[in-house]
Structures are given as structure tokens and as C-alpha cells.
Amino acid sequence: MSESYDVIVIGSGAGGGTLVRHLAPSGKRILLLERGDWLPREPQNWDVHDVFVDNRYISPDTWYDAETSKAFQPQVHYFVGGATKLYGAALYRLREKDFGELQHHDGVSPAWPIGYTDMEPYYTLAEELYQVHGARGEDPTEPPSSAPYPFPAVSHEPRIQQLSDDLAAAGLHPFHAPCGVMLNEGNMPYSNCVRCPTCDGFPCLVHAKSDAEVLGVRPALEHPNVTLLTNARALALRTDPSGAAVTAVEVERDGEHETYAADIVVVSCGAANSAKLLLASANDKHPNGLSNGSDQLGRNYTFHNSQAVLALSKEENPTVFQKTLGVNDFYFGSDDFEFPLGNIQMVGKSSADMYRGEKPLETKLAPQRTLDSMARHAVDFWLSTEDLPRPENRVTLDRDGNVRISYTATNGESVKQLYHKLKGLLKDTGMHSDHLVPRHAYLKTAIPVAGVAHQAGTCRFGSDPGTSVLNVDCRAHELDNLYVVDTSFFPSIGAVNPALTAMANALRVGDHLLERMGANGASR
Ligand SMILES: Cc1cc2nc3c(=O)[nH]c(=O)nc-3n(C[C@H](O)[C@H](O)[C@H](O)COP(=O)(O)OP(=O)(O)OC[C@H]3O[C@@H](n4cnc5c(N)ncnc54)[C@H](O)[C@@H]3O)c2cc1C
Ligand code: SF4
Numbered sequence: 001m002s003e004s005y006d007v008i009v010i011g012s013g014a015g016g017g018t019l020v021r022h023l024a025p026s027g028k029r030i031l032l033l034e035r036g037d038w039l040p041r042e043p044q045n046w047d048v049h050d051v052f053v054d055n056r057y058i059s060p061d062t063w064y065d066a067e068t069s070k071a072f073q074p075q076v077h078y079f080v081g082g083a084t085k086l087y088g089a090a091l092y093r094l095r096e097k098d099f100g101e102l103q104h105h106d107g108v109s110p111a112w113p114i115g116y117t118d119m120e121p122y123y124t125l126a127e128e129l130y131q132v133h134g135a136r137g138e139d140p141t142e143p144p145s146s147a148p149y150p151f152p153a154v155s156h157e158p159r160i161q162q163l164s165d166d167l168a169a170a171g172l173h174p175f176h177a178p179c180g181v182m183l184n185e186g187n188m189p190y191s192n193c194v195r196c197p198t199c200d201g202f203p204c205l206v207h208a209k210s211d212a213e214v215l216g217v218r219p220a221l222e223h224p225n226v227t228l229l230t231n232a233r234a235l236a237l238r239t240d241p242s243g244a245a246v247t248a249v250e251v252e253r254d255g256e257h258e259t260y261a262a263d264i265v266v267v268s269c270g271a272a273n274s275a276k277l278l279l280a281s282a283n284d285k286h287p288n289g290l291s292n293g294s295d296q297l298g299r300n301y302t303f304h305n306s307q308a309v310l311a312l313s314k315e316e317n318p319t320v321f322q323k324t325l326g327v328n329d330f331y332f333g334s335d336d337f338e339f340p341l342g343n344i345q346m347v348g349k350s351s352a353d354m355y356r357g358e359k360p361l362e363t364k365l366a367p368q369r370t371l372d373s374m375a376r377h378a379v380d381f382w383l384s385t386e387d388l389p390r391p392e393n394r395v396t397l398d399r400d401g402n403v404r405i406s407y408t409a410t411n412g413e414s415v416k417q418l419y420h421k422l423k424g425l426l427k428d429t430g431m432h433s434d435h436l437v438p439r440h441a442y443l444k445t446a447i448p449v450a451g452v453a454h455q456a457g458t459c460r461f462g463s464d465p466g467t468s469v470l471n472v473d474c475r476a477h478e479l480d481n482l483y484v485v486d487t488s489f490f491p492s493i494g495a496v497n498p499a500l501t502a503m504a505n506a507l508r509v510g511d512h513l514l515e516r517m518g519a520n521g522a523s524r
Contacts, residue, residue: 005031005227005262006517008249010234010277013082014502015486016268017216018129022510024220026519031260032217032226033251035233035269036078039085039213045205046198048353057086057203063272064398065449066406072450074272074403080230081213082270083453084499088200088323089180089209090345091132092496093123093504095331096143102492105339106410107388109492113463113472116143122504130180130210130503138175141328154179157319160346163379164325166429177326177345178500180210195321200348212503229253236281237265237482243285245481264513268486268506271301275395275458275488276403278469291476296469297459298396300389301407302493304454305342305415307383308439309422310350311431316376322349330421331495339411341418342385342495350378350439379431380439381422384454385415386495395458407449454498456487473512474505485509 006028009016020032036059044050051057059078062071077083096116102109124147127134134149136142153176156164167174181199184191192208199209207214220226232253237246246265251258267274275298279289289297323346330341352371387393388410396404409415419436427433462468465477474489476482485506487498494501 003260005029005260007031007264007266007513008033008260008262009266009268010249011035011082011268011270011273011486012080012212012217012228013268013270013486014084014212014499015506016266017081017084017212017220018126018503018506019266019268019485019510020220020226021129021216022507023513024223024226026514026517027223027225028517028519030220030226031262032220032228033232033234033249033260034080034228034230036080037230039079039081039203041205041207043205045203046196048198048351051198051202052354053356063403063405063450066396066404074450074452076270076452079213080217080228081211084211085203085213086201087211087453087499088347088497089211090323090326090497091127091130091178091180091210091500092343093143093145094119094494094496094501095141097332098492098494102340104386104388104411105414106412109386109388112491113461113468119501119504119508120144120146122508123500125507126500126504127178129507130215130500131182132178132180132210132500133183134178135176138173139326139328140173141331142175149178152185154181154183154321154324155185156324157321159313159315159317159319159379160322160325163429167327167425170425170428172327172329172425174325174327177324179323182208182210197320197349197351199321200323202348232258234267234269234277237267237277237290238281239283239285239290239479243283243478245479246290264481264483264517266483266485266509266513268484270486271455271458271488272395272403272405272452274484274486276397276401278459279395279397280401286478290482291469291478293478294466294468296391296467299391299394300457300460300491301393301395301405301455302387302389302457302490303452304493304495305385305387305409305411306451306454307415307419308347308380309383309419309436310378310380310439311426312374312377312435312437313379314377314430314432317349317379318376319349322346322380330418334417334421337414337417339414340386340495341414341421342383344418344422345382345384347380347382350380351375383415383418383422384495384497385411385418386493387411389457389460389492405449409448454493456490456493456498459484459488460491461489462491474509483509483513
């Protein structure tokens with residue numbers, strides 16, 4: 001057995017990276033285990049072909065579709081900082097009503113065991129930590145907040161400002177999207193962010209994106225009590241004979257088998273991999289996986305009903321940084337549809353190279369100048385509709401320990417309605433009204449189940465141990481020293497991007513852990 005620690009955190013993404021930063025000043029001995037390496041800083045970070053066509057930063061892994069038994073490569077990113085290394089850094093709070101029970105077209109989105117007011121201080125803290133740029137008061141569904149955004153909104157470029165004006169003239173309430181980029185528009189010579197076209201879905205070469213490596217792990221490592229081991233994959237957790245506490249973490253590091261121990265173990269491997277780790281840790285006292293007396297472990301897997309589409313603008317769209325606008329007017333429904341539809345936002349500006357290989361565009365056969373013209377006129381949107389947590393939508397392991405995903409989509413009618421809402425707005429916004437083209441390259445896959453960017457919900461938290469895996473502090477109901485802080489804990493996912501909620505919750509759980517350890521520094 002190697003050294004013993006106060007806390008081991010497994011996984012360094014939005015949940016784990018944020019937690020470690022929060023715990024670091026306490027002086028407690030903290031070990032961060034990350035299966036990936038540092039994401040290399042190299043010219044390819046910003047190369048469209050390397051990133052979007054060759055998928056350079058999608059990590060090798062194979063999961064299986066449980067329905068068809070077909071293998072697929074999930075869109076996962078095993079690096080220090082996890083998926084946030086590639087994310088679009090749209091850092092939204094869930095809406096206040098997302099914390100309550102909400103009737104959808106296909107059923108009920110369940111209530112969370114805590115309310116928005118419990119999370120609000122931690123959203124504020126997370127927005128500070130991740131340097132979110134935004135403007136309060138524009139988004140009609142925005143929840144109440146105790147502080148302004150720490151930085152002003154990222155400005156729209158002219159074509160997006162025009163779109164915003166056109167949407168407003170059509171009676172909507174477009175708003176400046178909350179962005180985690182370290183942009184100083186008032187003093188560009190001193191701005192870390194250079195406002196480049198390769199942000200959403202790319203790593204940031206100049207470390208100006210508010211990701212969990214740059215703003216979570218690196219600042220944590222400035223504290224001598226924090227140790228990071230890269231290429232260290234947790235294989236299983238071992239418990240004491242009673243099954244009431246985790247006593248060891250089995251790790252494969254650079255091909256060697258190692259064991260680590262700590263008073264507290266926090267799992268934050270991403271929703272599917274956290275479920276995998278707990279399922280793979282089954283023993284006599286926990287025959288179906290750790291803390292799975294409720295049979296809920298791995299269930300209620302959600303990942304958003306996402307649609308990436310491009311509209312063709314009549315005028316050219318020379319926008320460089322496009323992800324500055326959002327529309328939530330249909331979030332909870334519309335005049336002609338009483339159920340929630342979801343969120344509309346921009347994605348990174350597309351380019352001709354990205355279209356290569358996208359079947360719906362038949363681009364393999366299209367001449368370069370057609371693609372160039374399409375890219376010059378493209379205005380790119382991302383639509384998210386909530387998918388409901390179904391117990392049958394789940395992560396299980398096959399006999400060899402591989403991840404199997406069972407997933408049947410919900411709210412298909414709402415997805416369709418949201419798409420038609422956007423299509424109906426094209427003629428009012430200077431677009432060709434008959435064109436809305438699906439973007440499979442942005443989704444990285446034509447197989448929906450492989451699009452795991454927004455995965456959540458496999459270890460949901462709740463006050464009833466019979467229907468949840470974690471308690472309200474995100475501690476496993478059945479083990480005293482085991483916590484989970486990635487998006488696994490979500491009982492429902494809402495329709496806005498999930499990372500800020502994972503970060504805020506990690507800070508909330510962090511305060512609980514500081515208190516439990518008798519350490520100073522609890523922030524609220
Ligand atoms: C292309 C893309 C764009 C996105 N855009 C946005 C956006 O604009 N806004 C937003 O809110 N969200 C966005 N997301 C989603 C967001 O990045 C995730 O919701 C968030 O990172 C999830 O945090 P997490 O802590 O659950 O998991 P992750 O951030 O994925 O972290 C999990 C970590 O655990 C490590 N790990 C896994 N298994 C093990 C193991 N066995 N042992 C040790 N380590 C392990 C992984 O390598 C990884 O570092 C995007 C995601 C992608 C891929
Ligand atoms: S837009 Fe800014 S934060 Fe994003 S990749 Fe470019 S420099 Fe980095």
C-alpha cells in the first residue's frame with residue numbers, strides 16, 4: 001500500500017478539478033488521480049482538420065450500445081481538466097424551476113432534493129472561479145442571483161448583433177450568453193483570450209479558456225499538500241469487511257498496479273465512468289456495486305436531446321467568435337405548446353473543413369468552392385431539449401467490464417417543436433428560410449448514443465436511500481466516506497449546459513467536506 005491521504009479525488013474535470021481547487025488551501029493531504037495526461041499544447045490545438053475531422057483529442061475507449069451490442073467510440077476526453085478542455089465554456093445556471101418537478105411532453109422531470117436557493121451561493125462562487133462573462137437581466141428565464149456576473153458580457157460581432165436585433169424585433173428576448181473565456185475587450189493587448197474562431201470543441205492553445213485544468217487543477221497544485229498523478233486510472237474501490245467505508249483505491253498507473261488509501265474518497269470520472277467504477281467495485285457487502293441497494297446505480301442516464309444545425313444567411317457571416325447569443329423564450333414552452341422546449345444558443349462558427357465527411361451535406365462530393373461559400377454564409381445554432389431520466393436508460397457493464405449504454409430518447413415531440421420554432425424565425429432574421437442543415441461533425445457522431453458530451457445522472461442524489469444512490473451531500477447512502485461530484489448526481493438535467501452546475505455543486509460538497517474534516521475555509 002502506498003502513502004495514505006486525507007482525501008483522494010478520482011477524475012480532474014469540472015467536478016473533480018473544481019473540488020480539488022476548493023480543498024487545496026485547507027492544507028489537507030489531497031491526491032488527485034487522473035487517467036489521462038496533460039493535454040499537449042501544440043499547433044494542432046487550433047487545427048480544424050486535426051480536431052474536427054481526425055478527432056485528435058477524443059480519447060480511445062470503446063463502449064457498447066446495449067440494444068444492438070454494437071461497439072462505438074464515445075466522445076470522451078481523458079485529460080487533466082476532463083471534458084472542459086474541449087468544451088464551449090457556455091456556463092449557464094439551471095433555471096429555478098428546473099429544481100422542482102416539471103411536467104414535460106413525455107413525463108415528469110423530477111424535483112431535486114435541494115432548491116435553487118441552496119445552490120445559488122455556489123453558482124455565484126463558481127462564476128467567480130471560472131471568470132464567467134455575462135449580462136444579468138436579459139434572459140427572461142434567468143434565476144435570481146446574489147451578485148452580478150464577475151465580468152461584462154462578451155460583445156456580439158456585427159452579424160450576431162443583427163441576429164439579436166432581428167430576434168428582438170420578432171418579439172423574442174435574445175441575451176448575451178454566459179461565457180467562460182478570459183477576454184478583456186477593454187484592453188486587448190493584455191487580454192489572455194485572443195477571440196479566435198477555434199474555441200468551441202477545441203482546446204485553448206493559450207490557456208485562456210476557463211477550464212478545469214487552468215482554473216481548477218493548476219492553482220490547486222500550487223499548494224504543496226496537493227499531489228496529481230496522471231495516467232492513473234482507478235480500477236476499483238475496496239471496502240472494509242463491513243462494507244461501510246472505502247479503504248483502498250486500486251489504480252493502474254503507467255501499466256503498473258498500485259493501491260492508495262484516504263479517509264475520504266471522491267469519485268468524479270464523468271457520469272458513465274463513475275457508474276462503471278462503482279459497479280466494478282462490487283463485493284460481498286455490495287453485490288450489485290457500491291451503494292446500489294436501491295438498484296439505481298447506473299440508471300437515469302441522460303445526455304440532452306441536442307441538435308446542431310446551420311442556417312444560411314443571405315448576407316455573409318464573417319463572425320469569428322460566434323458563441324455569444326442565447327434564446328430561452330421557448331425554454332418552458334410556447335403559445336402553441338404547453339411543455340418545455342429548451343434552449344437555443346450559438347455554437348462555434350463552422351468552416352468548410354468541418355463539413356468534410358458530413359453525410360447530410362454530401363460534402364465528400366461537393367466542390368471546395370461550394371463548401372467555402374456555405375461556410376461564409378453559415379450561422380450555426382445548438383438546440384438543447386431536456387431528456388427525461390428513465391430507469392431503463394442506464395449504464396451497465398458486460399462480462400469484460402466494458403461500459404454498455406441502454407438509451408431510448410424522450411421528448412421527441414418537444415425536440416421537433418423547438419426545431420420548427422427556430423426554422424420559423426429564419427425569414428425574420430435574414431436567412432434563407434428553406435435551409436436548416438443538421439451538423440453531424442459538431443455532434444462528432446451520427447450515432448446519438450455516442451454523443452456523450454453532456455452525460456449525467458447515473459448516481460442521482462436524493463433524501464430517500466430507496467430511490468437514490470447519494471444523499472444530499474453527495475455521499476453514498478451506504479458508505480460513510482465515499483462521495484461523487486461529477487454530473488452523475490443530477491436527478492434531472494434541465495436544458496442548459498451542465499458544467500457550471502457540476503462546478504457549483506463541487507464547491508457545495510467541498511464546503512461539506514471542509515466542515516467534516518474540521519478544516520478552515522468553508523466559503524458559505
Ligand atoms: C465538445 C464539448 C463541448 C461542451 N460544451 C459545453 C459548454 O459549452 N458548456 C457546458 O456547460 N458544458 C459543455 N460540455 C460538457 C461539459 O464539458 C461536461 O458536462 C463537464 O465537463 C462534466 O464534468 P464531469 O466532472 O462530470 O466530467 P469530466 O469533465 O469529463 O471529467 C471526468 C474526468 O475523470 C477522468 N476519469 C475517467 N475515468 C477515470 C478513472 N477510472 N480513473 C481516473 N480518472 C478517470 C477523465 O479522464 C476526466 O478527466 C461540453 C463537452 C464537450 C465534450
Ligand atoms: S476564443 Fe479565447 S478562450 Fe477560446 S480558444 Fe480562442 S483564445 Fe482560447
